[in-house]
Amino acid sequence: MHLSLSPAAAFESRIASRQARVGIIGMGYVGLPLTLLFSEQGFRVTGFDVDTSKVEQLNAGGSYIVRIAAEEIAKARTAGFRATGAYAEIAEMDAIIICVPTPLDEYHQPDLSYIEQTARAIAPNLREGQLVILESTTYPGTTEEVLIPILESGNRLGLKAIRSAGASSQQHSDAGQPEPGFYVAFSPEREDPGNETVARRDIPKVIGGVEPTATALASALYGTIFNRTVPVSTPAAAEMTKLLENIYRCVNIALVNELKQLCERMGIDIFEVIDAAKTKPFGYQAFYPGPGLGGHCIPIDPFYLSWKAKQFDFRTRFIELAGEVNTGMPYYVIDRTAEALNGRKKCLNGSQVLVLGLAYKRDIDDLRESPSLTIIELLRKAGAEVAYNDPFFPTVGRGRHYDLNMSCTPLDNLAQYDAVLIVTDHTSYDYRRIVAESQLVIDARNATKGIAAANIVHC
Ligand SMILES: NC(=O)c1ccc[n+]([C@@H]2O[C@H](COP(=O)([O-])OP(=O)(O)OC[C@H]3O[C@@H](n4cnc5c(N)ncnc54)[C@H](O)[C@@H]3O)[C@@H](O)[C@H]2O)c1
Numbered sequence: 001m002h003l004s005l006s007p008a009a010a011f012e013s014r015i016a017s018r019q020a021r022v023g024i025i026g027m028g029y030v031g032l033p034l035t036l037l038f039s040e041q042g043f044r045v046t047g048f049d050v051d052t053s054k055v056e057q058l059n060a061g062g063s064y065i066v067r068i069a070a071e072e073i074a075k076a077r078t079a080g081f082r083a084t085g086a087y088a089e090i091a092e093m094d095a096i097i098i099c100v101p102t103p104l105d106e107y108h109q110p111d112l113s114y115i116e117q118t119a120r121a122i123a124p125n126l127r128e129g130q131l132v133i134l135e136s137t138t139y140p141g142t143t144e145e146v147l148i149p150i151l152e153s154g155n156r157l158g159l160k161a162i163r164s165a166g167a168s169s170q171q172h173s174d175a176g177q178p179e180p181g182f183y184v185a186f187s188p189e190r191e192d193p194g195n196e197t198v199a200r201r202d203i204p205k206v207i208g209g210v211e212p213t214a215t216a217l218a219s220a221l222y223g224t225i226f227n228r229t230v231p232v233s234t235p236a237a238a239e240m241t242k243l244l245e246n247i248y249r250c251v252n253i254a255l256v257n258e259l260k261q262l263c264e265r266m267g268i269d270i271f272e273v274i275d276a277a278k279t280k281p282f283g284y285q286a287f288y289p290g291p292g293l294g295g296h297c298i299p300i301d302p303f304y305l306s307w308k309a310k311q312f313d314f315r316t317r318f319i320e321l322a323g324e325v326n327t328g329m330p331y332y333v334i335d336r337t338a339e340a341l342n343g344r345k346k347c348l349n350g351s352q353v354l355v356l357g358l359a360y361k362r363d364i365d366d367l368r369e370s371p372s373l374t375i376i377e378l379l380r381k382a383g384a385e386v387a388y389n390d391p392f393f394p395t396v397g398r399g400r401h402y403d404l405n406m407s408c409t410p411l412d413n414l415a416q417y418d419a420v421l422i423v424t425d426h427t428s429y430d431y432r433r434i435v436a437e438s439q440l441v442i443d444a445r446n447a448t449k450g451i452a453a454a455n456i457v458h459c
Pocket of ligand 1: 025026027028029030031048049050051054099100101102114117118121135136137138189190191192193296297
């Protein structure tokens with residue numbers, strides 16, 4: 001029956017009947033949940049990762065992400081999910097979704113090496129009519145300027161990305177000969193880890209294909225797991241959409257971080273002000289100050305755009321200013337801690353400080369770019385003796401920017417510390433007890449809201 005369908009229509013039909021094989025590359029915070037969503041909808045998913053320990057854990061029905069229960073992996077395994085490191089299996093897939101890291105290098109420039117390596121590994125295994133979707137956050141132009149050239153130059157069959165509209169996987173060469181091709185789209189991940197208020201399915205999926213058939217196929221695929229898809233005209237528009245969203249957050253967080261510092265000088269409670277402002281039913285969205293930005297997105301993604309903007313002789317001043325304010329926040333926390341100790345005739349040098357919370361935000365097991373790590377390093381540099389507690393991290397060792405080598409301290413005998421510093425406001429902490437038992441509490445998250453005590457210093 002499929003014989004009478006065009007290749008694209010046959011692809012859509014395989015999506016509708018769940019026969020389409022989905023390969024997801026990168027079994028991390030983005031790729032693994034996506035895998036589970038497709039698996040729940042009846043697709044046989046293959047997860048690709050270069051980390052053999054992840055592949056082994058997944059194939060044994062285990063999970064390494066706290067908010068994903070091992071039972072969910074086991075259920076997906078029963079539904080046909082398996083993980084592999086063997087890129088040759090790419091050839092068996094209909095759709096290939098790339099969810100690999102896009103960090104900054106030490107000079108704050110985009111590090112696209114993971115995307116490049118992935119593209120080089122996919123290329124020799126590509127076959128005609130496959131759909132390749134990039135989900136990793138990146139600057140506008142990456143899909144067409146970086147991903148596609150590697151896929152085209154590295155594949156054995158001479159396949160080209162399909163660039164002109166038409167429901168066919170064959171396009172025509174200059175000489176008028178049909179050329180086999182593959183479809184390409186960019187579709188940004190918009191997950192907010194730990195946010196229980198919006199179901200993943202209800203987050204609309206933005207999709208920008210290289211041409212309309214790629215957009216339509218990607219929409220059909222994502223339409224099985226998301227309630228709404230939002231097509232845009234090009235991959236670059238989809239890449240820019242994701243950056244706009246993250247830059248919007250970054251700039252607004254910088255704004256409240258700056259205003260928090262002013263409010264403190266003026267004796268005004270910024271959190272009270274934000275709560276009052278957010279009662280306005282239009283034109284205002286609440287953002288909250290904190291000890292600095294963390295995570296894989298907000299501290300990093302905006303710089304992808306500032307880097308790309310330079311190619312166009314353009315300076316993204318909002319991004320740079322927001323970066324300056326937000327990067328300064330851990331230093332501000334240290335200054336406030338030193339001031340508070342000074343008020344008690346103590347100095348940071350030699351003080352015992354307990355840092356509460358290592359994760360970059362509440363109730364998640366993700367350390368990436370966490371301001372806690374910077375704060376611990378700065379405290380140590382100033383001569384403080386630092387301990388930490390975080391229910392998600394029994395130990396912390398060496399990361400890209402730090403080498404802490406510490407173990408989690410139990411939350412007892414709090415009075416021994418000169419200061420207890422709340423950097424991450426995990427909900428499992430009993431803040432009343434912490435305030436009652438500590439000499440001095442420095443609260444960088446407003447976690448002690450509603451507790452009246454003279455030993456709390458907000459920062
Ligand atoms: N974590 C989030 O909340 C979030 C939200 C939105 C967007 N993003 C973006 O999604 C992308 C992925 O982020 P993440 O948080 O899932 O990262 P992650 O580090 O949790 O996972 C990435 C995975 O890719 C694997 N990997 C690296 N190179 C590979 C290769 N060549 N082949 C196969 N696997 C490879 C790693 O081993 C790892 O398991 C990034 O671009 C990030 O900016 C993340």
